[in-house]
Amino acid sequence: MMPRCGSWLFACCTLFVTALPFSVNAESPISGETTSGVTTPGLTTEPPAPAKGALPLEDLRVFTQIYEQIRKNYVEEIDDKTLLEYAIRGMLDKLDPHSAYLDKSSFDDLQVHTTGEFGGIGIEVSMEDGVLTVVTPIDDTPAVKAGIEAGDKIIKLDDILVKGLSLEEAVDKMRGIKGTEIVLTLVREGTEGPFEIIIVRDTIKVRSIRHEIVEEHYGYIRVAQFQTRTGSDMINAVTTMQEEHDLHGLILDLRNNPGGVLQASVEIAGAFLDGKKVVYTEGRSPGMNEDFFADEGDLTQGLPLVVLINDGSASASEIVAGALQDHKRAVLLGTRSFGKGSVQTVQPITQDKAIKLTTALYYTPNGRSIQAQGIVPDIRVERVRVTAIKGRARVSEAELSGHINNSTGNEVSRKARNAEQEDTKLSLQNQDNQLYEALNLLKGLSIFKHAAKNTSEDTSSAASEQ
Known part of the structure; x- marks a missing residue:
């Protein structure tokens, strides 16, 4: 699934490189002087504000003075290269939690996480x-x-x-x-x-996709993070399950997924959205204002879809969840997501160093900003440990003296009932209650969809017979 606009963006970090131009106004007056160079007695003069786009020369002078003081007087000698790196880190760290200076090690780690x-x-x-x-x-x-x-x-x-x-x-x-x-x-x-x-x-x-059949007719896809290959890997996983099983519905698990490549999130959401808008971004640079659309077609032909999210679902995960929710293509279940709605651009500075700079915010198809708010699920279910309530032993009809025998011979004994309770303790409900609830919801959606389809077919058949 490729967007109709071709920038390579990451929801957590991006490869889309934008120039960051700065210009110096050579005519900017120096602080402490009037335009004529003569100070008027009794009048305090302030230097005019720098023209838009010009470097603040007085602030730069303060910076160089502080820099020189540290070089000369700090208790331990620090080389210029280290001091300048500290200054760069300080500038970026103070902007927001996601802008950062990437040294060789950080840059390598970033490439590992994004390429897999x-x-x-x-x-x-x-x-x-x-x-x-x-x-x-x-x-x-x-x-x-x-x-x-x-x-x-x-x-x-x-x-x-x-x-x-x-x-x-x-x-x-x-x-x-x-x-x-x-x-x-x-x-x-x-x-x-x-x-x-x-x-x-x-x-x-590194595998970012895991899939399995959790119960007959129902598929499960876990997306651990969004890498460059994640979209195609998910499409392959769904195709494989469809070829090997009669699928009635899918669960897409985005819990504790920190995000990753925006392109991958567009491909995953777009696999279910048949040409609809997935996300759009807005920033100061015109190049950051873009709309991303799904390709034509729905990979699953409208199969019921449940998406699991929690407070660890961030960035690209929220793009997928928000798009599917806005277009009413899936039911979201779990807890409110993390709320990271910003886009970072990675600009290489040298061969092994770069800066990661927040350059835009992204919005769901209906114009919702997720920044510091998150995605609210349609059905709120906390992750809990489920245990059976222990109470008095209950007697069933099969244990009553003189009960009428089942004509088919399929009576359920106390031993069989106890075995069912033991199975429940080891069941999906006890291991992962959110996934268990998602599966139950998916079954309900599937039953409703099939019932509606059969009713429609019966009506059409009756009409044709008349």
Whole structure:
């Protein structure tokens, strides 16, 4: 799904680069002088405000004086490069929570989150009591091919002891350029002593989409974050489920999704919206005022759709939820979303440094700004733990002495009823009550849709017979 306007924007951060022009007015008067250069006795003069677009020379003079004071008098010597970087960070950090200076490490992390690709070995790890433990190796990666197993303890990365490293530092050392080697020293339960494995790094692709059939006829799609491939991955997931199952409805889970690429959110919402507007952005720069539309067609041909959101659903997640809600294409269930309605532009400054600057706000098709407000679900359901109420033992008809036997022989005994209660304790209701409620709602929508369709067909048939 491509927007009808072609900018590459991120809802959290963007690749759309805009120039930020500044001009210096050479005729701006210097503070402390009148236009004639003569001070009038008894009259306090203020320098005229700089012309629009001109640099504030007096404020810049104050900046240079403070800069020089720090260079000369701060208790520890700080080099000019570091001081200037601090100044840049300060300017951006004070604008809003999402504008920032990106050094090499931050810039690399941003690219990983947006592309979903990085050079590495392909394992998920956790740090427990200072021990780096493999949670799971990712399918079809160098880690799997090298024989890494879940539960392995990593004690050395090349010649560096893991003890004393943070999780971030350890992950950073395992990442690297495709084709380079790293030696992992492992401890595995059931083996004698540590052993080494040499792994050649490759390009690792992070999955942002997970799908499954939660119950017969009902599909579930989890979107963890919005990357450049997320839209096409979701379309493939829906197509696969439709080919393999008779789908009656879909659940789209956007809970705790922090956002990502705006383009991906347009593609995902657009898959269900048949050419309708998905979102529009407004900013100071004319280039930031854009409308984004879905392609023609509905991927699911109008299947009932329930979207799960919560206070961790932000940015691109809110674009999808807001668009589907405005066009009444889905029912939203959960709790109010995070409320990040701003767009960031990433402008590279050097080969490995950039700034991330808030340049626009986005709005739902009906003109709602989500900034600091969020999306309110159609049905509010908190995430809770559901437990059965324990009370007196209830007697059913089947246990009454002399009851009339069921003519089909399908009587339900007390043992069977107890088994049903035990099943409930382990059911989806107990594991994830919001998903459970979404599934029940989806079933209701599907039943209603099929009933309406059958009624329409019966009416048409009766009319044709007459």
